[in-house]
Amino acid sequence: MRIDVTDLSVEVAGNRLVHDITLRAGSGRVVGLVGPNGSGKSTLLRCVYRALRPAAGTVRLDDADLHAMDARTGARLLAALPQEASTEFDFTVTEVVAMGRLPHQRGSGRASAADRERCTRALARVGAGHLAGRGFLSLSGGEKQRVLIARALAQDPRVLVLDEPTNHLDIAQQLAVLALVRDSGLTVLTALHDLNLAALHCDELYVIDRGRIVAAGPPYDVLTPELLAEVFGVRAHRVRHPESGAVQLLFDRLPAPAADS
Numbered sequence: 001m002r003i004d005v006t007d008l009s010v011e012v013a014g015n016r017l018v019h020d021i022t023l024r025a026g027s028g029r030v031v032g033l034v035g036p037n038g039s040g041k042s043t044l045l046r047c048v049y050r051a052l053r054p055a056a057g058t059v060r061l062d063d064a065d066l067h068a069m070d071a072r073t074g075a076r077l078l079a080a081l082p083q084e085a086s087t088e089f090d091f092t093v094t095e096v097v098a099m100g101r102l103p104h105q106r107g108s109g110r111a112s113a114a115d116r117e118r119c120t121r122a123l124a125r126v127g128a129g130h131l132a133g134r135g136f137l138s139l140s141g142g143e144k145q146r147v148l149i150a151r152a153l154a155q156d157p158r159v160l161v162l163d164e165p166t167n168h169l170d171i172a173q174q175l176a177v178l179a180l181v182r183d184s185g186l187t188v189l190t191a192l193h194d195l196n197l198a199a200l201h202c203d204e205l206y207v208i209d210r211g212r213i214v215a216a217g218p219p220y221d222v223l224t225p226e227l228l229a230e231v232f233g234v235r236a237h238r239v240r241h242p243e244s245g246a247v248q249l250l251f252d253r254l255p256a257p258a259a260d261s
């Protein structure tokens with residue numbers, strides 16, 4: 001299933017934070033959204049997963065307008081990992097993951113054996129099966145993140161929208177989660193801070209700066225030293241991974257501008 005964002009603008013409290021964004025994640029593609037702090041990544045993604053309504057423009061899944069769908073239909077197609085997921089109550093891990101099944105349940109809303117099986121499998125896929133009986137609030141940041149990814153997988157969506165899925169994860173878990181996301185075969189739109197992880201795991205990248213898309217394409221074409229200086233204010237040197245050949249970046253601070261004499 002394809003995600004098409006067309007001419008999307010988003011306003012929060014009367015401020016336009018995201019301007020005229022058009023992007024596409026083709027079916028089964030992993031598309032990364034990168035940009036400096038405060039550039040609008042979360043605001044854009046929140047509108048894609050319907051926590052915000054667009055001020056203008058559309059988000060479509062194949063040809064269906066996501067913001068015109070009822071909540072249950074939308075939740076069967078799209079699962080999200082928000083950046084700051086708050087669970088106010090101390091649910092168990094099993095209960096949190098089971099929330100992912102709600103869009104599929106009718107009537108009593110009771111989980112079936114098949115629902116429970118899906119939840120167990122989703123937890124196992126993120127290596128968190130041993131946490132099933134724990135209280136969610138007692139988990140470490142990385143453990144919480146994995147449980148929330150399991151909830152999104154248990155939702156059995158066609159499309160995943162992820163805001164910083166590697167937050168709080170150690171390096172082994174970062175690589176494991178991104179490999180899992182890739183291997184899911186789902187269409188993925190994900191914000192990532194780590195440009196090297198983005199280069200390794202994404203088919204295409206969109207770069208957002210001050211609420212506007214400023215570059216798009218395959219990682220090697222997008223992550224140029226010129227763009228990284230311009231948008232992120234860093235000096236970057238590109239190398240090839242010695243085994244995979246993937247582009248990787250080495251960073252330095254840009255030299256300070258010469259003082260006026």
Ligand SMILES: Nc1ncnc2c1ncn2[C@@H]1O[C@H](COP(=O)(O)OP(=O)(O)OP(=O)(O)O)[C@@H](O)[C@H]1O
Nearest residue numbers: 012013015017035036037038039040041042043044
């Ligand atoms: N409710 C709000 N009212 C006013 N400004 C807001 C509000 N929410 C977000 N902003 C501002 O909008 C801009 C974009 O925020 P957003 O969270 O989308 O950026 P981001 O790219 O996800 O940042 P980060 O990488 O730091 O997570 C920021 O300058 C932020 O301060």
